Amino acid sequence: MNTPEPLASTVVIKTVNLGRTLMDTEQQPLTILQGINLQINAGDSVAILGSSGAGKSTLLGLLAGLDQASTGEIYLNQQPLTQLNEEQRAQVRQKVGFVFQSFQLLGHLTALDNVMLPLELAGAKDYRKKAQNWLERVGLGHRIKHYPNQLSGGEQQRVAIARAFAGEPVVLFADEPTGNLDQKTGQTIIDLLFKLNRDQGTTLVLVTHDLELAQRCQQRYLLQDQQLILQTPAAVNPVNAEATP
Incomplete structure (x- = not known):
């Protein structure tokens, strides 16, 4: 095996001819992604647009190390x-944060406990203080003892954002946040994400159909026909966005 060339220190994500193939219901190969070449630098904000079923969430999972590629390389x-075992990939994922459309909070835990739990599991020092500080930063210092079903959707998403940023991630992945x-x-959530992106220098990679959110990102890509296409600001407009939600 050839030793890969070292990446520039500013590059936090790079893919080389990345591909993902699954088996369909008839056990026939179904190619979701192929030939994906992407480079994202530290502190960048990147939006990935595309129609439903285009493979956006699949790509996000590959970039985050949650799933394995069929072909190509991911750094x-x-x-x-692609050269690490599961235990090694898990260690890399400790510097990654996630925000999902469905919030994915644990219903039996308070807001504070939801933020605190992954910090505690990771062996962080002063995890309670850190969790409370992050809830205060997202405007929920007065709601730390509330359970998810006692919070509005926006409040739940802010808890999820606090949980993601509390781990001091190098990259934050957000799937339809x-x-x-x-x-x-x-x-409000968009403003918060970009404020934290600026304050923390955390790289943002967003899957979204929200044109306003995408336009605030430094780079925008369209995932179409298994390929990732860089979009110029003029190429992404409300007309095109409706065609590719």
């Missing part, structure tokens, strides 16, 4: 994911 935070929120609440 995350300087580590070649405003998809279950009304427009006003969604705008």
Whole structure:
């Protein structure tokens, strides 16, 4: 095996001819992604647009090390994911944060406990203080003892954001982070994500159908026909966005 060339220190995600093939219901190969070449630098904000079923979430899972590629190479935070075993990939994922459309909070835990649990499991020092600090930063210092079913959708998403950032991730992956929120609440969440991106220098990689959110990112890509296409600002407009939600 050839030794891969070292990446520049600013590159946090790189893919080389990345592909993903699954078996369909008739046990026939189904190619979801192929020939994906992507490079994302530290502190960048990147949006991935595409129609439903285009493979956006699949791509996000591969970039985050949650799934294995069928072909090609993935580098995350300087580590070649495709050359690591599961335990090694899990270690790399400790520097990654996630925000999902469905929030994915544990219903039997308070807001504080939801943020605190992954910190505690990771062996972080002062995990309670750190969790409380992050809830305060997202405007929920007065709601730390509330359970998810006692919080609005926007509040639940802010808990999820606090949980993601509390681990001090190098990269934050967000899969439709405003998809279950009304427009006003969604705008609040967008503002918060980009504020934390600026304050923390955390790289943001977003899957979204929200044009306003995508346009705030430094780079925008369209995932179409298994390929990732870089979009210029002029190429992404409300007309095109409706065709490729």
